[in-house]
Amino acid sequence: MAAMVQCVNIHKQYLQRKALSNINLKMEAGKIYGILGPNGSGKTTLMKIIADLHRQTSGEITICDQSPSYKTRALVAYMPTENFIYAWMRVRDAISFYDDMYQDFDRAKAEDLMQFMELDMKQKVSSLSTGQRARLKISLTLARRAQVYLLDEPLNGLDPVSRTKIKETIIEQFSEESTMLISTHLVLEIEQILDYVFFMNHGEIVIEGEAEALRMERGKSVEEIYTEVFSHA
């Protein structure tokens, strides 16, 4: 199957430190991928490079056979881990912004999702709780009919209700024609929805494989493998 996202020998060097080295990664349609690793392991940098917000120092990336540029941003729905929705907006302003900027944005779907997530259109973003902001972010991102979804720490720091709602939305909205990459260090919460996992440490991919195959080979859950790999890292 043709890869929707392909990274070959990606290196990223900032002036003062090395962020990624020798990253090879392939994402196919219909699959959900996880990048697992502690904070600072390079997960976010890699996502930003795929999202065309950072530029690799060397190596090749293709997204649906194109090099990253502002054009591929139309294909990629990236959800940063930060609170990136402008605080001055109301929920409906954020929806209008997405509607204005992305051709693949499905406004009706977004409105449904807002209802499911119990978000009020008139509410100001600055007055939303952490959980509500996370729900708004994921709803906006998944209301796009994108080719590639990149979700950076979607469950981090959230209450159980928000976590459940977000997981349900991911499962429900994910389409066979798209591919998805989820970064997290909360492995237990999310491993059941991952097809394939990359373990990242110090800017390198240290282990990778089909989640089920890893469980079978090692007789351990992905979370236990994670603990094993990173407890002495």
Place this chain on the structure above:
Amino acid sequence: MLKLLKFEFNRKRLVLLIALAATLLGEVLALAKYYSIEASFRDFTGGEYLALLMVVLLIGFSILYLIDLIGLMRQDMFKQEGYMLFMTPNSGYKILGAKLLFAFLEGIAMVGVYFVLLLINFELIGPQLFQLNLLDWHGIQSDEWILIVKVLFLVVFAIIEFALTVYFSFAIFKGLFNNNRFKGLITFGIFIGVSLIRGKIGDLLTQAIFGNTVVREFVVTTSIGPFINFSILESLVWILILFLGTGYLIENKVNL
């Protein structure tokens, strides 16, 4: 492009309204002060309040405008909310272009408001000044009006140019570093460097075109027209160069 402009406008809507309200309030207060002076004295001292207001407004507008323009980019490049803008499928040039176009429209609006206040105030105190032979208000020629407008626009362009120099420095910083504890200091250093280089080139150009006597000549002849024209042109050229440079960096080099 329109959608980006709409976004920039929506973001500023409230601030712009407040600024307009504050300006009008200042005008009303100054007029109230003017008319509270007894009529016979008003001619001699009253004009000061309005003149003062116009000077304060010019300086105030310029400073606020500059701060506003720097914030226009700083907020998006250095704050996490900027992702929302930069991850849209718009090229760096387009995003920057929309910001500059918005800045220019904002500048026109400010010049407009300022000009209207200037007319109102001259109209009110002008006759007295005229009686005192201080200023022949209605005798100002049309080409002199054009000159006033040109000067106001030169101020707008100079501020946009300054802001673009700052944007360019931001972009260089963001191309070299991801995030850094000393980002303020480093960016300032880059800014100083860029400004020095730019100033040097500007000096050489001015010298090449007007020769060494440029400043003295203008003072002596008081023919400020060509100098303003040249300054506007120079400013526009710099705006274009800095726009292309910053747009390129945003599009190809920065780490957001």
Place this chain on the structure above:
Amino acid sequence: MEFRNDQPIYLQIMNDIKMDIVSGKIAPGDKLLSTRDLALAIKVNPNTIQRVYKELEAEEICFTKRGMGTYVTEDEAVIQRTKEELADKMVEDFVTGMKKINYSVDAIIRKIKNDKEGEA
């Protein structure tokens, strides 16, 4: 749904479905949830459920009607066979556990007899 750690998730889900069929919770000929609905209900990747249904089909426990969904077999022999397999597996697990605490097979049988007679 809670999963055990040492086994692939798809095997655990398959096992649960088999249990439901054998115990009669799901009747022969019943329609199973769609891939996505089951995925949502137990919050796992839809691809995992797809694999579950594919494997169940390979074991002839389920069959797919084109465009209609996945159904439980009506073949009693298959259900009986599945029941035996589940029983074998449970007995094996149980005996392995008992052997670990030094019960012989005879001792296990005696224990079951005594305990269950006491209950009755």
